[in-house]
Amino acid sequence: xxxxxxxxxxxxxxxxxxxxxxxxxxxxxxxxxxxxxxxxxxxxxxxxxxxxxxxxxxxxxxxxxxxxxxxxxxxxxxxxxxxxxxxxxxxxxxxxxxxxxxxxxxxxxxxxxxxxxxxxxxxxxxxxxxxxxxxxxxxxxxxxxxxxxxxxxxxxxxxxxxxxxxxxxxxxxxxxxxxxxxxxxxxxxxxxxxxxxxxxxxxxxxxxxxxxxxxxxxxxxxxxxxxxxxxxxxxxxxxxxxxxxxxxxxxxxxxxxxxxxxxxxxxxxxxxxxxxxxxxxxxxxxxxxxxxxxxxxxxxxxxxxxxxxxxxxxxxxxxxxxxxxxxxxxxxxxxxxxxxxxxxxxxxxxxxxxxxxxxxxxxx
Numbered sequence: 001x002x003x004x005x006x007x008x009x010x011x012x013x014x015x016x017x018x019x020x021x022x023x024x025x026x027x028x029x030x031x032x033x034x035x036x037x038x039x040x041x042x043x044x045x046x047x048x049x050x051x052x053x054x055x056x057x058x059x060x061x062x063x064x065x066x067x068x069x070x071x072x073x074x075x076x077x078x079x080x081x082x083x084x085x086x087x088x089x090x091x092x093x094x095x096x097x098x099x100x101x102x103x104x105x106x107x108x109x110x111x112x113x114x115x116x117x118x119x120x121x122x123x124x125x126x127x128x129x130x131x132x133x134x135x136x137x138x139x140x141x142x143x144x145x146x147x148x149x150x151x152x153x154x155x156x157x158x159x160x161x162x163x164x165x166x167x168x169x170x171x172x173x174x175x176x177x178x179x180x181x182x183x184x185x186x187x188x189x190x191x192x193x194x195x196x197x198x199x200x201x202x203x204x205x206x207x208x209x210x211x212x213x214x215x216x217x218x219x220x221x222x223x224x225x226x227x228x229x230x231x232x233x234x235x236x237x238x239x240x241x242x243x244x245x246x247x248x249x250x251x252x253x254x255x256x257x258x259x260x261x262x263x264x265x266x267x268x269x270x271x272x273x274x275x276x277x278x279x280x281x282x283x284x285x286x287x288x289x290x291x292x293x294x295x296x297x298x299x300x301x302x303x304x305x306x307x308x309x310x311x312x313x314x315x316x317x318x319x320x321x322x323x324x325x326x327x328x329x330x331x332x333x334x335x336x337x338x339x340x341x342x343x344x345x346x347x348x349x350x351x352x353x354x355x356x357x358x359x360x361x362x363x364x
Contacts, residue, residue, distance in 0.1 A: 007099065007157035008084040010068070012036060015077040016148030017274035024078045024148075032150055033068075033080065035139035038229060040066040040084075042136045043101035043108075046129045054132065054225065055202065065097040106159040109137060109152075112171060113162075120175075127179070131226040134172050139230070141169035143264065144313035147274055170313065173243075177261050181245070190246040190254050191310070192219055193266065193291055196238050201231055208234065208263070210242055221257035230263060238265045241312070266312070271298060277320035281352050287319070303348055327353075 012032065014024045044062035045054065052058065064085060071081040084098040104123075111119040112134070124130035142148055144166035152162040177189065197218055198209035208231060209218040221242050223231055234240065244260040268291070272284040285305075290297040296315040298307045305326060307319030330342055331349040338346060 007102070007154060008086070009071065009081060009155040010036075010083065010102075011079055011081050011151075011153040011155065013077055013079045013151040013153070014148060015151060016146075017280065018147030019078075022075060022077055028148075029078070029080070032140060033082075035136065036152070037066075037068055039105055039133075039136040039140060040068065040101055042129075042132045043104045044097055046124065046126075046133060047100040047104055048097055055228070062097075066101050102154060102157075103159075104133075105137075106154060106162060108133060109162045109164075110160065112137065112175065113168065115171070117175070128226060131176060131180070131224075134176055135226050135230065137164075138169055138172045138176075138262075140164045141172065142166050144170060145271060145316050166313070173262055177243075180259065180261065188246060188248060189243070189261070190248065190257070191241060191243040192221075192254050192257070193239070193241045194219070196234055196236055196240045199231065199234055199236055201228065206231075208240075208242070208260070210240060219254055219257060221260050221263075223260040223263075227260055227263070234263065234265065239268065240264065241266050273316075273319075276323045279323070279353060282354055283352070285352065304345060 014028070014032070038059070041059040041062050042054075044050075044066045045058075048062075050061065052061070065087070066084060068082040069085065071083050073080045084102065087096050087098060108120065108124065110116075111123075120130060124133060140150060140152075141164040142150065146166060150164040152164070153159075192210055192212055194210040194212035194216070196208060197211050198207070198220075200207050205222065206224070206228075207220050207222045209220050211218050221244060241264050242257060242260060243262045244257045246254045247256045247258055249255045268289050271287045271289055273287065274281055274284045276285070285300055285303070287298040287300050287305075287307075290299070295308050295310060296312045298315050298319055299305065303326065305319065305322055307315040307317070307322060309315035309318055326345065327349060330338065330346045331353075333342075333346065335343060335346075
């Protein structure tokens with residue numbers, strides 16, 4: 001029976017302003033396909049109540065039922081189709097692990113999207129199962145500064161289309177943080193940015209070490225088993241941002257990260273935004289990136305546009321707010337009320353935003 005008639009077919013779609021002419025970098029395609037596969041492995045482990053350690057090649061135990069098989073692809077917005085293995089004649093009337101795992105992926109993702117904490121607590125009562133699952137879903141989401149989203153559809157079933165965005169990533173991270181808060185009140189949530197100098201996976205204590213600056217001491221950051229997939233993909237020498245529950249010094253600096261909540265590789269390459277907030281631009285704006293005194297700073301000098309924040313997503317959010325301010329104060333102002341520098345900024349703003357762009361007014 002064809003996959004589309006049994007609900008075993010999945011469509012993964014990449015859409016967004018970040019892909020000019022629909023061209024998606026292979027690194028993104030590969031990482032999201034791998035993330036989708038790991039979501040299904042963790043879902044299969046959950047529905048079969050597999051309590052064996054998820055270490056090494058643990059997912060081999062579930063390959064036969066949820067390892068995706070490439071079907072076909074389409075190129076407009078890039079769409080990749082893949083299907084679950086057939087359960088086979090002997091298992092046709094028994095518990096179909098593949099479809100049960102697929103159901104769980106869609107139900108849990110929908111619960112996260114609608115902030116249904118009760119559903120998650122009821123259907124994923126085991127804290128480790130739940131955290132494994134949610135971290136795997138997090139890897140399907142773009143970063144908060146990425147200008148694309150990932151859509152997942154299950155053909156010929158009742159599941160609603162899932163949309164994975166940077167905002168969804170933030171929601172997952174907040175939920176994980178709230179459900180892993182320490183009982184020890186001497187610890188607090190903190191973040192550090194620095195060079196990754198040490199990675200322990202399957203050897204020694206489960207930790208990474210980060211050096212915030214060339215002359216600073218390394219900070220050891222301990223992680224639990226649910227972080228192993230993310231940790232294993234890190235490269236020593238990379239610049240990373242680590243968030244977690246930490247022990248602080250008397251001066252308010254991180255002494256040790258006792259429990260890592262999230263770790264991401266970050267780039268200091270200029271950021272190109274084709275959209276700011278809800279405003280689509282004629283061409284991308286390029287922002288320089290700095291990290292100083294615990295703050296991310298994104299800036300574009302010709303527009304006198306800045307955004308700062310402890311988190312990168314906060315800095316981008318401030319960029320949007322400041323762009324709206326510039327539009328109101330410069331682009332919509334009468335020319336005779338502006339000096340030469342302000343007029344130049346107005347001209348640049350008007351050149352960037354097409355008249356039909358939603359969310360802005362071109363009326364003076």
